[in-house]
Amino acid sequence: MPTYPWRMAPRGLFTRRQLRARGLRPGGQDVAAQIMWCSRFGGTRPAYLYRLDRAKPVQPMTPAKAAALAKANAARRLCPQCGHDAGYVLPAHLGTCLPCADSATLAA
Numbered sequence: 800m801p802t803y804p805w806r807m808a809p810r811g812l813f814t815r816r817q818l819r820a821r822g823l824r825p826g827g828q829d830v831a832a833q834i835m836w837c838s839r840f841g842g843t844r845p846a847y848l849y850r851l852d853r854a855k856p857v858q859p860m861t862p863a864k865a866a867a868l869a870k871a872n873a874a875r876r877l878c879p880q881c882g883h884d885a886g887y888v889l890p891a892h893l894g895t896c897l898p899c900a901d902s903a904t905l906a907a
Contacts (some may be wrong), residue, residue, distance in 0.1 A: 881898075
């Protein structure tokens with residue numbers, strides 16, 4: 800697979816995010832190349848590149864998809880302990896809303 804250094808990819812090759820910013824998606828094509836760079840946290844990281852001429856338009860959001868997404872996001876805000884909508888996504892490491900987590904910490 801062709802590998803390029805950071806910011807040195809040839810024209811016509813884009814990452815998923817760059818395609819998405821243009822309203823496109825890879826559309827099932829194979830990875831055409833990659834960019835490698837050194838991470839701040841050690842090691843090298845790849846970014847896969849796709850050809851612009853083979854990209855397809857992003858599929859539009861249907862009402863059913865929007866409803867399913869809203870339901871999933873609401874479930875991420877619902878505290879399993881007290882049953883209230885916290886108004887924010889519950890921290891995964893706590894598994895409950897902050898008041899419930901604080902009361903469990905004080906009780907222990």
